Amino acid sequence: MDHAAEARAVYLDLLAVAPEGERFVALLGPHEPGFWEAFQNSPEAADRAPDPMDRWSKRVIGALATQWGGSAVFPSDGPPYPPFIRWALGSGQVWQSPVGLLVHPRQGLWTSFRGAILLDHAPLLPELANPCLSCGDQPCLNACPVNALSATSYDTDACHELLSTENGADCLNMGCAARRACPVSTSYGRKADQSHFHMRAFHPA
Numbered sequence: 001m002d003h004a005a006e007a008r009a010v011y012l013d014l015l016a017v018a019p020e021g022e023r024f025v026a027l028l029g030p031h032e033p034g035f036w037e038a039f040q041n042s043p044e045a046a047d048r049a050p051d052p053m054d055r056w057s058k059r060v061i062g063a064l065a066t067q068w069g070g071s072a073v074f075p076s077d078g079p080p081y082p083p084f085i086r087w088a089l090g091s092g093q094v095w096q097s098p099v100g101l102l103v104h105p106r107q108g109l110w111t112s113f114r115g116a117i118l119l120d121h122a123p124l125l126p127e128l129a130n131p132c133l134s135c136g137d138q139p140c141l142n143a144c145p146v147n148a149l150s151a152t153s154y155d156t157d158a159c160h161e162l163l164s165t166e167n168g169a170d171c172l173n174m175g176c177a178a179r180r181a182c183p184v185s186t187s188y189g190r191k192a193d194q195s196h197f198h199m200r201a202f203h204p205a
């Protein structure tokens with residue numbers, strides 16, 4: 001099996017590969033359908049200890065790293081945080097969208113990373129095109145009710161302020177409206193429950 005297929009077997013998508021010095025970094029994100037159910041049925045989701053999804057990622061990506069002869073790195077290992085954004089932009093398979101967030105042709109603005117694996121070899125991936133270049137209306141730009149997102153900034157105060165009100169229930173329950181507005185996001189099939197889980201981590205009750 002190739003690396004992309006091995007990742008999918010554990011509900012992860014090999015989203016991008018970038019050079020890192022003499023080595024290569026393989027970036028892994030949730031693969032839907034299947035990721036959310038696999039996580040929900042995991043021992044980490046059941047044990048009620050903190051950070052279940054990070055612990056799921058460490059177990060599953062740690063095992064893949066051993067299988068592939070590499071070493072695993074995780075986005076929340078910090079500060080200082082590992083440069084996931086630089087790696088993603090250096091891959092030629094993920095781009096910065098007009099609202100600042102990263103966009104991937106399979107996941108749209110739902111793009112996110114559960115971890116990465118540093119390798120001595122580069123897994124081959126098919127070439128992909130930046131979806132924003134052929135997106136006429138760019139609906140992500142007008143979706144945030146408080147205009148918190150732009151190409152160069154993210155106003156977290158304005159975002160939290162909205163999430164604290166009734167008008168923020170939509171973002172809190174379904175996930176960020178800008179991320180949802182992207183037509184590529186819509187075709188990815190991410191469950192609202194997963195978005196709610198992350199929004200609650202970002203904006204606790």
Ligand code: B12
Binds near residue numbers: 156198
């Ligand atoms: C710290 C952090 C945050 C902090 C940022 C605090 C700040 N502004 O100072 C907070 C808690 C606010 C945050 C929030 C979110 N984050 Co964040 N965050 C990170 C993290 C762990 C480190 C970034 C960092 O400091 N790098 C070091 C500095 C030197 O580099 P930098 O490029 O200048 O970093 C800046 C950007 O990363 C930016 N940023 C961080 N998160 C987000 C989210 C958005 C929407 C935007 C526009 C910018 C942004 O803030 C950083 C500091 O200025 C990265 C993972 C990583 N290792 O990179 C994820 C990461 C950037 N976050 C991510 C996500 C998805 C989110 C959320 C959308 C998740 C959620 N729903 O809960 C939320 C935003 C809420 C929403 N509107 O939906 C994804 C981005 C994916 C993408 N498509 O672009 C990453 C890559 C994590 C991942 N596992 O995939 N995040």
Ligand code: SF4
Binds near residue numbers: 141184
């Ligand atoms: S809505 Fe269009 S412009 Fe915005 S991130 Fe999605 S594809 Fe790109």
Ligand code: SF4
Binds near residue numbers: 146148163171177178
């Ligand atoms: S979560 Fe809602 S308020 Fe926050 S940036 Fe996204 S659309 Fe705007």
